[in-house]
Amino acid sequence: MGLETGDDAGVFRINDTTALIQTLDFLTPVTNSPYEFGQVAAANALSDVYAMGGIPLTAMNIVCFPEDELDEMILQETLQGGIDKIEEAGATLVGGHSVNDPEFKYGLSVTGVVHPDRVLTNRGSKTGEVLILTKPVGVGILATAVKGKLASEDHVKNLVKTMTQLNKAACEILLDYPVSACTDVTGFGLAGHLLEMARGSKKTMHLFANKVVAIDGAKEYAMMGLVPGGTFRNRSFCSKNTFLDKGIEPIVQDLIFDPQTSGGLLFSIGKSEAETCVERMNQKGVAAAIVGKVGLDHSCGNLIVS
Numbered sequence: 001m002g003l004e005t006g007d008d009a010g011v012f013r014i015n016d017t018t019a020l021i022q023t024l025d026f027l028t029p030v031t032n033s034p035y036e037f038g039q040v041a042a043a044n045a046l047s048d049v050y051a052m053g054g055i056p057l058t059a060m061n062i063v064c065f066p067e068d069e070l071d072e073m074i075l076q077e078t079l080q081g082g083i084d085k086i087e088e089a090g091a092t093l094v095g096g097h098s099v100n101d102p103e104f105k106y107g108l109s110v111t112g113v114v115h116p117d118r119v120l121t122n123r124g125s126k127t128g129e130v131l132i133l134t135k136p137v138g139v140g141i142l143a144t145a146v147k148g149k150l151a152s153e154d155h156v157k158n159l160v161k162t163m164t165q166l167n168k169a170a171c172e173i174l175l176d177y178p179v180s181a182c183t184d185v186t187g188f189g190l191a192g193h194l195l196e197m198a199r200g201s202k203k204t205m206h207l208f209a210n211k212v213v214a215i216d217g218a219k220e221y222a223m224m225g226l227v228p229g230g231t232f233r234n235r236s237f238c239s240k241n242t243f244l245d246k247g248i249e250p251i252v253q254d255l256i257f258d259p260q261t262s263g264g265l266l267f268s269i270g271k272s273e274a275e276t277c278v279e280r281m282n283q284k285g286v287a288a289a290i291v292g293k294v295g296l297d298h299s300c301g302n303l304i305v306s
């Protein structure tokens with residue numbers, strides 16, 4: 001797919017009806033429960049196949065584990081979390097590799113398939129279309145609160161629910177529509193991934209600040225200053241091509257630059273179909289919402305937040 005605009009996975013055409021999608025992602029623990037961490041890491045890795053409009057087929061574990069420091073049960077529970085998500089995705093675990101390493105990391109290499117003519121990329125958005133995001137943002141803020149032992153039990157529960165949710169249902173529904181561009185929101189945050197889509201599509205993207213949905217608790221923890229370092233890096237990385245209207249609350253700024261783990265799909269679709277698409281997703285338990293629109297041509301892509 002080329003490297004310029006950072007698409008989610010590699011695509012290899014086998015014949016006229018089948019192309020392979022290959023992707024790899026791994027993380028350091030994001031929750032205190034190994035089983036949940038396994039689920040999050042798998043949902044996160046599988047997501048890049050969904051972001052390209054594909055169906056995951058096989059997965060392989062990637063493990064770095066401090067054998068001398070951590071109980072082997074931790075690894076077993078983590079892998080079980082991964083297996084359960086792989087099964088939910090309808091894929092099969094076919095192997096993996098582990099090494100003894102001072103820092104625990106877990107993830108997956110996932111292989112999927114897609115019709116070569118139906119590959120979704122982050123570069124097809126058309127002027128006048130609507131932008132839809134399928135999960136709330138604020139994962140990084142909540143994870144920072146979890147690390148600081150300041151997050152409430154309910155907020156953690158909700159965070160885990162969001163991060164472990166597969167983008168499968170969202171992907172299956174959006175494939176019923178002529179979606180022009182799609183990606184998933186991860187480390188670069190909503191603004192960063194939107195800007196990639198803007199660059200890839202050579203458009204000006206408009207993000208509506210008051211439509212950005214926050215995970216429960218994200219706003220209050222951000223208010224307490226629990227903002228991860230990645231937020232500031234994302235903000236400075238985007239600064240050249242991102243224009244924030246005066247009066248955008250600092251909290252909203254924290255949210256749009258917040259790095260996500262296992263974030264939602266972000267896609268653009270014709271205005272006439274957007275409402276029904278969102279409704280269908282909501283009915284399936286996907287927290288999809290319209291968050292912006294695709295504006296006029298712009299040769300290097302930019303983002304306006306208003």
Ligand code: CO
Binds near residue numbers: 185
């Ligand atoms: Co991705």
Ligand code: CO
Binds near residue numbers: 008023024025048186
């Ligand atoms: Co990825």
Ligand code: CO
Binds near residue numbers: 097
């Ligand atoms: Co080997």
